[in-house]
Each structure stands twice: as C-alpha cells, then as structure tokens.
Amino acid sequence: AKRPHGESMTLLTITQTPPTHATPATHHRPDGPNGPTGPAGPLPAPAEHSPTVTDLVRLLFEGDDHDRVHAPWRELITDESFRHKEGLSPAEQAALSYERLRAVNRRLERAEDLARDPRLLAALHEWAAIVHGGGGLCTLASIHYNLFLGSLLDHQDGPPRDLTEFTTLARTGTFLCTELAHGNDAAALQTTAEYDPTTGGFTLHTPHTGAQKFMPNTSPTGGPKSAVVAARLLVDGEDQGVFLFLTPLSDAHGTLPGIRVRRLPYRAGAPVDHCLTAFDHVPLPRSALLEAGHGRLTHDGTFTSSLGNRRKRFLQSIARVTTGKLCMSGAAVGATRAALTIAVRYAHHRHISGPRAGEQVPLHAHRTHHSRLLHALATAYAMTFLHRTVTARWADHTPDERPDIERLVAITKGWITWQARTLTTEARERCGAHALFSVNGLADFPQYTEGTITAEGDNLVIWAKAASEMLFGHNTTPPPHTTPPAQQDxxxxxxxxxxxxxxxxxxxxxxxxxxxNGPSGDPLARWNNASTPALRMIETHARLQAADAFIQATQHTTNPTAHTLLTQLCRLFLLDQLNDYTGDLLATNHLTTTHVLNLPHTTNETLHTLTPHTTTLTNAFHLPTPYLAAIPLTTPDHLEQFDHLIPHNNENIENTHTH
Structure with a gap:
C-alpha cells in the first residue's frame, strides 16, 4: 500500500491500509499536472477506497449529514494557516487564535445559524481542537458563537437587536459570568446591575475584589469587544436574581471608561487573552438587559417573572452552558481521535530491535504496546457514539424532556473529558520523547483537555448535582435474567x-x-455519607450510556467487515468497563466464578482479533491528509521529517571552540 496524498474533502476519500511509502516528504509540496509531487516526481495515487472504512466513517460522522456538519470544518483545518507555528510568544498565540476565529466566520453564510445549531457548533470544536493551538480557537468560538451570540438570540424579547457587528466580527463577543470568588457557585456572584428609575437604565458595578470577572477574554487583543455580563439585578434595592447585560468593553482606542481589564498569567493549552475584569459604576442603557419570560422590566420599572425562584432565573439566564458542555465534549472527542491516530501510525513506523540478532520489528508488534492503543480505541469509539447520541437528543428535545437531557449532557461531558485526559496522555506516552515536542501533534492535547474538564462546570460538581437528582429520581432496576448467568458467555x-x-x-x-443511614438533621453530613457511592452510580450510568450508543451504532453497519470490527471493539469496551465490578457482580450472583476467571482470556482473545485492524479503525477517524502530513510522527520518514524541521544554522551549535 502506498501513502495517500492529494485527498479531497469528500466522505469517500479514505484509505484503509497504513502508509508505508518511504519517499521523503516536504511540508510545501506543489501539485504537479498529475497530482501531488515529491522530490522524485509524481507520487502514487491513493490506495483503493475501503468499503469498511467508508462505512465506519458514515457511522462516526453523522451519515447523510456529514457534508453539512463536518465537511466545512474538516476542510478548514487543511489550510496552511492552521499548521504548527514554532516559537510564538503567548501574545502571538492569542492573536493567532483570533485570526483563526475570523477564518471560521468567513466560512459562514449566517453566524446566527451556527449559534442555533448544536450539531454544527459541536463539530466545529471537534475539528478545531486537533490543530496546534486549536484550544485557543475552541475557547474563542465557544464564547463568541455559543455563550455570547447564542445568549443574545435566546433573549429576543421585544424589538430585535441589530447583531451585524457581532456576526461580522466587527466586535468580538465574550461572556462574563465566573468571578474570582465564585466559580461553581456562580449563582451567588456579586457583580450588581442596579436599575436607575431616572434614566431607565442600569449601573454595572464590581463591589469588591472577589467580584471581579475571572478568565474572560477581554483584552484589546482581537479588536473591539462587547460582553454579556452576568450581574445581580437590583430594583428598588431588591435582589431579583442574576441576569445578563449586554455591555461594550472596548473600541479601536482601547478599554472604555469605568472598565478595568488586567491580563492573567499565561495558561498552557488554550492560548487566549484571559483577564480579570471589573466595573466601576458603568452606566448601561435600558436595552442592555437580556429579557425573556424568566424576567422583564415594564416601562415603569416593575419587575415580572414566570419563575419565583432566583436560582431558576439564574439557570435560565445562563442556559447556553448546556450547549457549551456539548462543545467541550466534542473538542475532547476530537483531540482523543487525533492523538490515537498519530500514536497508531507511529507504532507502525517506528522500528526497534527484534528478538533475533539483526531483526527490526515495529512497536506495534508488541502486545504491551498495541493493547493499550486498542483499549483506548474502544473507548474513543464509545466516546464518539455517545457524543453523537446525546447531541442529537439535545438538538431535538422537547421542553418536557429538557431537565433529563440537560443532566445527560452534563454526565456525558464529565465522562468524555475525563476519558480524553487519560487517552491523550496514553497516546503521548506511547510515542516517547518525540511526542513531547508540539510539532508532533501530541504534547498539547492533555493540557487542552484539562481545560475542557473545568469549562462549563467542573466535572465533579456537575456529577454531584446529577447524582443528587438521580439518587431517587431515576429507576435503574434491570429486568430479571432471561437466561441463567451460568449459561451466558x-x-x-x-x-x-x-x-x-x-x-x-x-x-x-x-x-x-x-x-x-446518614445522621438525621444534618443534610450535608447525610449527603457526604452517600456521595461516594452516588458518584460511582453516575460513573456507571455514563459507561452504560456509552455502551448503549456503541451497540446502537453497531446495529446500523452496512458492511460485514465493519460490523464484525465494531462488534469486537464494543465487546472490548464492555469487558474493560466490567473489570471494576466483577466482585460486586459475583457477590450478587450476576457473574459466576468461571466468568471471572475467563475474563482476562476473553479480553486477550478480543485484542488478538483486533490487532491487525488498528490502522483501519484510526483511518475511520477521517483526519485529512494535509493535517497528518504536517505531523512528522505520522509518516514513515518521520526521522528525516523531524531533522528537516531543525534550522540548519543551529547545526553544531555547541561546537564553537577553535581546535
């Protein structure tokens, strides 16, 4: 099989076999009259398209909706401007993130459509997250299109706002909710917006140090900005709860009067301009308040709301964080798939000494190496299928379904992003010291996934909330066994x-x-007593949801080989999940001693069956050839590629003495 080049951006341009062509590659290879060319002339055409990979791609990437949802972003990241750039300062990295945000915006007919479409928005994060510095683009896109523009669209009460300056990026939008002293308890934030009956407007104010807005991208980098600011609405001195206020922050000359912006220290993994932001009695017009049924002010300043609970008003105001959780999950899924693709390709290309003198074998030949990647691939497929299922449910939910789907989105975000941290770290480690360099595509993924774990609600906190709700509000009782466990395989x-x-x-x-059994009369102590098993219940629920999504996808395969591979991979995923529960299941007679003793053997046999197909499974991750070609580790000539990256004027830099 030859290394594929010149891939177009269509669903079917996929190859199944690992690249083995050893022609030295360059980063700027011009196309000849017969296609891409290398130093020795035209390169071989791509290998025959694989029906197996094509079917796997269809299942992984939205099927008939692929061209609308994924193709635009997949094509976008093939542009040269999305390649690795060495030696950028933090400020230059942040500026590059804004340039890439504008590249995204230029591809849109209507920016509002992206904000309104959870599938399209989450897919943008899947593909943007995999490029060097993509964490910065994901952060900016999530804030501008989802939290900022989405909030404005969701609060269209009264005459429509003119959003042109935001949809054209004449002004970049940002979102100011979290405070220095209020993160996961943002409902208790203390920034105030006091209604002024003489002007009909509001006065936005930061009352103390802890109320400064923490981490929004509010610096002059990227041009003029506006924000939706979460603040406590005060009417006649009465606290009506937290609402959003549209607030201009800066213009072409810098920060506006009454607004103080200070850059935070550099944060690895997502190069954007994180800042502390404070307001000193900033006047806002009446139109600044984002109103809807959860809260309105009449012309005479009377407050009305369909919700009597201030906490519910806050949650309604920041409802966009649910779509944000899907975006963070999508970014984590994309980073995981890219990391494993790089690691699998490297495992085939990197050769080491074999058991016989003079023999060379690929890393992939060792079970100690490829088994870890296969376990990771099984989880990555489960992550992808779960994300597809939950995103579709969120996009199509009815109002009555909303509480349950919001909880499922939160549980999914926690499970996927935690898996992503583990798997991207595993992929990095499997590629050794070479993977510590950003140019090889793996070093930044674990750092970025740390951000997804915290963004839009810390995982542990949102799982604790879900656990408290599901403790008695969710029926998990399965039907009795139709076949005795001893007769099951x-x-x-x-x-x-x-x-x-x-x-x-x-x-x-x-x-x-x-x-x-917790102490009566002490709600916190009772919850503390139950929290550990309750969180374990949520973890198991997440695993079960992923398994169900995997099984459902397997049932929709049309290619026999793809069906066999997915069935085996799903089995491996389930066997991995059950390892943590064998004692419980044995004690409750759901497993037999024979099952427990045979579990390692069944797992090993499944690994043996899947081992020849790791490249097929990662080719189905659909990463575009220009993206992979720019990462030395993915090519057979990775040593020459890496050597080529080192500037020649650095050669023998240590040999400066005259002998």
Missing amino acids: LTDTAFLRELLNHAQTIWQTRARTALR
Missing part, C-alpha cells in the same frame, strides 16, 4: 451490557442506603 455483547446495568443498580442501592 462473555463474548455476548447483550449479556455484558446487562451486567453493566446490574452494576449501576448495585451502586444506586448502596447510595440510597448510605443516605438513609
């Missing part, structure tokens, strides 16, 4: 899924018992 995916469901019930029962 560990190769049966349906049986493995049933076991995972039983594990969920076990941990819910434990959490309920712990809550009831």
